[in-house]
Amino acid sequence: MQSRTPGTSGTPAPRPGRPRSAAADAAILAATRQALVELGWSKLSMGDVASRAGVAKTTLYRRWTGKNELVVDAVAELFDELRLPDRGSLTADIEGVVLQFAAILARPEARSGLMAVVAESTRDDALRERIRDSIVDRQKRLVLEGRSRAQSRGELPPESDPAESARTVDLIFDVVAGAVVHRTLVSAEPADEVWVRDFTRLLLGGLPAAATP
Amino acid sequence: MQSRTPGTSGTPAPRPGRPRSAAADAAILAATRQALVELGWSKLSMGDVASRAGVAKTTLYRRWTGKNELVVDAVAELFDELRLPDRGSLTADIEGVVLQFAAILARPEARSGLMAVVAESTRDDALRERIRDSIVDRQKRLVLEGRSRAQSRGELPPESDPAESARTVDLIFDVVAGAVVHRTLVSAEPADEVWVRDFTRLLLGGLPAAATP
Amino acid sequence: MQSRTPGTSGTPAPRPGRPRSAAADAAILAATRQALVELGWSKLSMGDVASRAGVAKTTLYRRWTGKNELVVDAVAELFDELRLPDRGSLTADIEGVVLQFAAILARPEARSGLMAVVAESTRDDALRERIRDSIVDRQKRLVLEGRSRAQSRGELPPESDPAESARTVDLIFDVVAGAVVHRTLVSAEPADEVWVRDFTRLLLGGLPAAATP
Amino acid sequence: MQSRTPGTSGTPAPRPGRPRSAAADAAILAATRQALVELGWSKLSMGDVASRAGVAKTTLYRRWTGKNELVVDAVAELFDELRLPDRGSLTADIEGVVLQFAAILARPEARSGLMAVVAESTRDDALRERIRDSIVDRQKRLVLEGRSRAQSRGELPPESDPAESARTVDLIFDVVAGAVVHRTLVSAEPADEVWVRDFTRLLLGGLPAAATP
DNA sequence: GGTTAACCGAGACGGTACGTCCGGTCTTAAG
């Protein structure tokens, strides 16, 4: 939820003059998601979002530099709902979180927005950075959390080489996120329980081999 | 490479009037790729492509309904370069084709265009169909070819259940394509030989488990 | 009815090859007038006229250089209907022909077309020439005929100075044509019998003064 | 000079938001006249006028509904220069104002524009109304002023019947305006002093007869 | 009775302008 004047995390540092409306931020992001549902990314316009939010266009541009940044923030909030459930086994935990991920990608505001900003980010490094910070890296916590939980259950051995370990986390993340996105958006087939079961088998079956240096 | 009036595969059935210029098609698709490289998808405009190709805007609209369809055809040609190399083993074959795939995704005309049209396709069924026909399904041949070659080498058992087999092909395709795309475009890390080796280990290691019903 | 290859008035000078369809000419001019009625000059398009006439666009351009020339020919035929009636007195004759002229200008194909080509002719000398030859000068016969008839009746004296006489004919023509057109198209009031009676009084009352050198 | 939102004559009633630029109006009308001179009505384009005026196309369309309305306003300003000179006699006054009128019609921006909008007005009642209000009726003041001045000089009797009088004013206006326009644009001969002298003789000679009921 | 040359329909072609929409910026008055 970074804005043009990035959120000074600590004290608000009260500037002179009229302070910005806090309600406006929420209204704008909600309006953006609504517009994504109804229109999709390419037909979503700043003016339309502004009038949906009951706000002037200038108010948008004071907070975000453009459509891309706005959509990143609007979509990022969706992925913060992801939780790693404790279902008792690594297999079940993975299946649970993948199903949650698939459920989010089934929502039109996520489908429309996510791929569009990724596409834009191929030519805009600042945007890619923002996507990484706001969306991608924030969800790596799930992989880390899942691994440590499996280790405490004894399903996985404690990692030895930290560099090796980081590489494996990244690989898993690319495989999970990539496969679900591809299944959902490109193949346009549902990532349902059957598919998730098969996929999880593949992933867990391959893990030991991948972890070998 | 479908146009607005899809190619009647058999006899050309010479319609009355001046026939469409074949040279124009090639010039337009090349100009589109060039524009993708220089400008990216969102700043690519039909007028610009037309003038690069030395063609009138109407000539574009006579052949494609819009920017999305045009870009799909322009990008599709890139992926037809993919070949399954014969490197002697299943592992090596997979590594080879994945590296080729990664090399295509490293080209800016593919990066820019591919994700954008996928994003648009989330709200346009005809476009998704076109992407599937022109790009995705056409490359599944690689998976099929690789499997039959491995079977003839004795690396894989002949499939028994055809439905089960089709499901596995789809799964592999989603995993391979998804992981490489995610690594390349979202994580923005190179899918180099090291990564491909790790990924291939994961995939081949998990295959037996995934193939179990 | 001049065409691009202007009508060699005498012998048709039979060129080799297939001769032009005579029926097409009539159909095109009729279609032009119909289009003028329904669409007006500015929304009339060559393609539309062609399809109304059941003819290809090339056939139009083979005969006329453009829209303006075509419309001039189509409108010119309307004014050839004008006849000088013999109502027994100069006053009555003038009133009769002025009413006929007003009736033609009340038809939408004449209103729309005439002023438009005159407007265009302000920047196109060839077009002005064509208008003069096809429309304007051809109707001066009415003034000449009216005068000689009045002279034979003894209502007007025979002219003495030929130059002076020509100047008067031109003046009368400008006054009559100009006044009726202005009344009809600019003031947008009908040039009815009452108005024509008043106008004719003014004209005939002023004639002796104007004819004095 | 009416705009899309006609000038509320009284208080400006300050609407919210940025007010319209007054300078833009003048620049646009001047650019329109310049374009009429260089290109004529049919080759004048809104985009060209906009760029000449240093203004966006949207700014034109915010103020005028189309080319016709814009040209009417641009041309109307030309005719507001007309003044009734006091040359001591009715004859001389008329000759003076007719020469002025002819001088305006000799300017290419007037020739091109005036007839074109009159032609268009044959199919557009709102446009005809606009022409009447902005150009035609505004100049009838000249006829009225000339008559009252002639009456005060004793050259004309005071009018008795007001309806009769109004009809005569309209008739004179149609004759004067029509004849000068026809002489200038259709006959394409100059309305010079000789012609104006002859025409004025005709007009004044006929007036007594026309004024008789 | 074949040759031949101009005709004809259809429709694609390179252009130009259209009138609209949107992106971002700016200028107001109000808070």
Add this chain to the structure above:
DNA sequence: CTTAAGACCGGACGTACCGTCTCGGTTAACC
């Protein structure tokens, strides 16, 4: 200094015609 409102410049959109061209095929007059 922020806000709502809305005008501003610029650029792209997709469409409509322009006048030209390139086809396959027809039609009359000459040989």
